[in-house]
Amino acid sequence: MVSRVIPVNPFDLVLFGATGDLAQRKILPGLYHRFEVGQMPEEARIIGTARSDMDSDGFRDQIRASMNEFAPAFKKDLLDQFLSRVEYVPVDALGKAGWAELAKILRPDVVRAFYLSVGPNLFSGIAQRLNDHDLATPDSRIVVEKPFGHDLASAKALNEGLRACFEEHQIYRIDHYLGKETVQNLMALRFANSLFEPLWNSTHVDHVQITVAETVGVGGRGAYYDQSGAMRDMIQNHLVQLLCLTAMEPPSKFSPNAVRDEKVKVIEALEPVAQADIARGQYRTDKSGDGYLDHVENPASRTESFIALKAHIGNWRWAGVPFYLRTGKRLRARESEIAVFFRDPPHTIFPNVGPLHGNVLVIRLQPDEGITLRTTIKEPGQGGFRLSDVALDMSFADALGDESQSPDAYERLVMDVIRGDQTLFMRGDEAEAAWAWVDPIVKGWEERGDRPARYDQGSSGPEEALMLMHRDGRRWRQIGG
Numbered sequence: 001m002v003s004r005v006i007p008v009n010p011f012d013l014v015l016f017g018a019t020g021d022l023a024q025r026k027i028l029p030g031l032y033h034r035f036e037v038g039q040m041p042e043e044a045r046i047i048g049t050a051r052s053d054m055d056s057d058g059f060r061d062q063i064r065a066s067m068n069e070f071a072p073a074f075k076k077d078l079l080d081q082f083l084s085r086v087e088y089v090p091v092d093a094l095g096k097a098g099w100a101e102l103a104k105i106l107r108p109d110v111v112r113a114f115y116l117s118v119g120p121n122l123f124s125g126i127a128q129r130l131n132d133h134d135l136a137t138p139d140s141r142i143v144v145e146k147p148f149g150h151d152l153a154s155a156k157a158l159n160e161g162l163r164a165c166f167e168e169h170q171i172y173r174i175d176h177y178l179g180k181e182t183v184q185n186l187m188a189l190r191f192a193n194s195l196f197e198p199l200w201n202s203t204h205v206d207h208v209q210i211t212v213a214e215t216v217g218v219g220g221r222g223a224y225y226d227q228s229g230a231m232r233d234m235i236q237n238h239l240v241q242l243l244c245l246t247a248m249e250p251p252s253k254f255s256p257n258a259v260r261d262e263k264v265k266v267i268e269a270l271e272p273v274a275q276a277d278i279a280r281g282q283y284r285t286d287k288s289g290d291g292y293l294d295h296v297e298n299p300a301s302r303t304e305s306f307i308a309l310k311a312h313i314g315n316w317r318w319a320g321v322p323f324y325l326r327t328g329k330r331l332r333a334r335e336s337e338i339a340v341f342f343r344d345p346p347h348t349i350f351p352n353v354g355p356l357h358g359n360v361l362v363i364r365l366q367p368d369e370g371i372t373l374r375t376t377i378k379e380p381g382q383g384g385f386r387l388s389d390v391a392l393d394m395s396f397a398d399a400l401g402d403e404s405q406s407p408d409a410y411e412r413l414v415m416d417v418i419r420g421d422q423t424l425f426m427r428g429d430e431a432e433a434a435w436a437w438v439d440p441i442v443k444g445w446e447e448r449g450d451r452p453a454r455y456d457q458g459s460s461g462p463e464e465a466l467m468l469m470h471r472d473g474r475r476w477r478q479i480g481g
Helices: 021-036 056-070 076-083 099-105 120-132 152-163 181-191 219-247 256-269 292-296 396-400 409-419 428-448 463-470
Strands: 011-016 045-050 086-090 111-116 141-144 171-173 205-213 278-283 306-312 322-328 335-342 360-366 370-378 387-395 453-455
Touching (some): 011 021, 021 056, 021 076, 021 409, 045 099, 111 409, 120 141, 152 428, 181 219, 219 256, 219 335, 256 428, 278 428, 278 463, 306 463, 322 463, 453 463
Parallel strands (some): 011 111, 045 086, 111 141, 141 171, 205 322, 278 453
Antiparallel strands (some): 306 322
16 A cells, blocks of 8 residues: 655745754654655755754754754765754744844745754743844744643743743644654544444443553663653643543544544643642662663652543443553553544353453554454363464554554644644643643652652563552553563
8 A cells, every 4th residue: 555645835944943853853853754655846945043053054954964863865966965954053942043034034935843852941031032123923833842741830821931932722732742653542442443443341341451651761861850750741642632532422524623622631630639649759779770760860769751540531432441650761661542442242151161351452552563352262172172372463564464564653743734734732731731631640759758769770660550450350461471
């Protein structure tokens, strides 16, 4: 199967923080790949900005070096063509230098997008200067990266700063998880097929597990991470978004606000989480003397690198169904998945075959994107009746062929910005609703002074996370299994 490539309209994309890690590692290689497959029109231009004093040729050389490191399969002639559409203007984001020069090279008759690949402390200031220099036209778009605040109060302040200069329909709060093909296929699986929707409720679903496991530590993000932790860094955005797409009601139509309205309803229906339903952990120092406390350079840190919790959605569809969320650093394997556990059959007609297991639908987000459905069949052979669990497994790479290898999430999302499609982007009230649910949870353990439990690197997390499930008579799916 060959995926269709639909070109976008001509655009000027201004990339603030263009010399930073995210821009060089993800955004610019992603834009090159969109150019390589023919989605970027000849009239498109990418304008990098940062405080670094360099010219356009120096910036192009920097991109070449990044492509060699992060996307070495590029075609040299196409990369040269792509770079001919790239320019650079030094700009002081919160000062006066460079803004007049940036204004001179922007075209009035094309889509204008401003991508803020910078810290959230710069969002409002850049938005204000774009407005002051008349760069923000009524059809302009502004893209901001997470974190969308540190708590509810800061999220509201960020939203107010952006909305002072841009309308809500111009603001794109990017979460790269929503750009993953499998995440989008979750909506297709639910709403384009009649098979699952009648079963997608508390009558038939026993529980849901959402896991995002990482093998890496906090790395060079130690200072930021120690002020954030797994709850703020991952649960509040990535995992809550996955929960919303799993639990949301069918929207009236596939449009940005209809989809996001249903996601907000899920977040607002999340019930408070009891302390007994939370397990926090820190990966301990290993034999090499390399642990969380070493990475953040704070021996007194009480910040979690792992968290597991049980959430409930207080609505008609999901009453009584627990949603178990789990994420952590330095775990056994790199893995992201959503597993929907259906209830066991109410009665077995097969004697002496042991307990029957309910069906499990697993949506794999990484590393091997695909969908698995666990079913029960009879084992082959004569002389008895034995049942066995087998998986109906669909890998996107196998099912759709090499030509449809999933593009990086940033590629899809940046093109959606140019198209003006906000379906896969968070709305302001959505971000605030997520913080309103998270804040009391964090406040509770901070007031008690709780310390995270220690767990071994390369494990599945602390024992407390296992007990969280065992108390309910359930077990986590094995990470990397």
